[in-house]
Amino acid sequence: MHDLTDLTIDTALIKLKNKEISPVELVRAYIEKAKAGQHYNAYVYFDEEQAIKKAEEAENHYANGTNRQLEGIPLGIKDLFCTKDMQTTACSRILGKFVPPYESTVTQKLLDEGAIFLGKLNMDEFAMGGSNETSCFGPVINPWSKNIPLVAGGSSGGSAAAVAAKMCAAATGTDTGGSIREPSAFCGVTGIKPTYGRCSRYGIIAFASSLDQAGPICKDVTDCAILLNNMAGYDLKDSTSSQKDVPDFRSFIGQDIKGLKVGIPAEYRPDGLNSEVALYWDKAAEMLKSAGAEIVPIHLPHTKYALPTYYVIAPAEASSNLARYDGVRYGVRVDGNGLDELYINTRTAGFGAEVKRRILIGTYVLSAGYYDAYYLKAQKVRRLIKNDFDSAFSKCDIILTPTSPIEPFAIGDKKMLENPINMYLNDVFTVSVNLAGLPAMSLPIGLSSNGLPLGMQLIGRAFDEGTIFKVAYQLEQCANFVRM
Secondary structure (H helix, E strand, O other): OOOOOOOOHHHHHHHHHOOOOOOOHHHHHHHHHHHHOOOHEEEEEEHHHHHHHHHHHHHHHHHHOOOOOOOOOOOEEEEOOOOOOEOOOOOHHHHHHOOOOOHHHHHHHHOOOHHHHHHHHOHHHHOOOOOOOOOOOOOOEEEEOOOOOOEOOOOOHHHHHHHHOOOEEEEEEEEEOOOOOHHHHHOOEEEOOOOOOOOOOOEEEEOOOOOOOEEEOOHHHHHHHHHHHHHHOOOOOOOOOOOOOOOOOHHHHHOOOOOOOEEEHHHHHOOOHHHHHHHHHHHHHHHHOOOOOOOEEEHHHHHHHHHHHHHHHHHHHHHHHHHHOOOOOOOOOOOOHHHHHHHHHHHHHHHHHHHHHHHHHHHHHHHHOOOHHHHHHHHHHHHHHHHHHHOOOOOOOOOEEEEOOOOOOOOOEEEEEEEEOHHHHHHHHHHHHHHHHHOOOEEEEEOOOOOOEEEEEEEEOOOOHHHHHHHHHHHHHHHHHHOO
């Protein structure tokens, strides 16, 4: 029999409705794959018993015709989403074995449509990192690794690796500066960061509140459309969630792109850009041109300030958000003589090096005397970056760029570990999208000479994910990338 874990969500749902396969068979197939792929370290918590029980319930729904939109589809959930009665730690020691008494809005929406959660997926601690090496559970190994273990990308490395290794049908991710798109590129899968406000942030452990956004990581573009339809929407519990109507993203799949203008930013070709990445970028532009799109040069002049701006704003917001982890109300507590010592001991033992680094940076830029010099200036530059995109979109309908300037690198790479700035530089093509609150998707375009996946990024206007799905589907058809 054909391996059930090869099926996309789209085809699995058709087979489930036609009773060609059962939810229990599908869930068991993914459980077997997850067990066989334990060495990838993608899951940090796994609940086989509960998944089988839910699959049996899904079987009853199909039998009596009450099946919902995602009935019986097994998903992996990034460990940043609070899941009721299921361990949620943000892959940090400070949360210990915290089990939330409530469900995040995004995961509740998926459950309401019949999705089944296999477990929680590994990630960089509190989503801070670009390689999934800052997790207290250890790094995720990229399933494309050959002779040496490679990073899966971060922070949603567990999500991307689990989808690539067919350990779940799809996964949830979050994206603060590229954390859905970069791991998707490194693991040869497809992920979309929607417009800021498209998905509720309620119940997602906060890193940087003005940048964080939930999105799906899937096997292909169509599955991303299906999953995003079931994740997006207004939420009274989140004051930043948008009241705009959510279109049927699936309806854009297969639409013609003739006459669409695709912008190519000159500033995204920095010195040191991997030559193979540059080559595939040109190939992708040619593919879209052959599908009827028009390629137009554009300028995003403030791109060079995006990284420094991001690494002022994101740590500032992180410093504020992570102040609540003090050992008093929940999570790990390390006692001391008095309250101050309890705080110091708890946070020293509970947070990893990267999280401490960002808290220190963030506290510094928010402190008296430096707030005006750094934080306020960064917010002004953020507006200029947003203005650049507004100006570019007056000349084009969508923007095509590489997702990452490099291919996946080795776990423990000295260049990255000894100088954290080298790691931050990998986000050069992704952070500006979060600063501007725009939607963007990464999809695999081909393999490097080392046989490793390379991704392309499509950036759209705010709340115009539809155009991204339309163009991404055409690019996917032209690229004909072969999944693992």
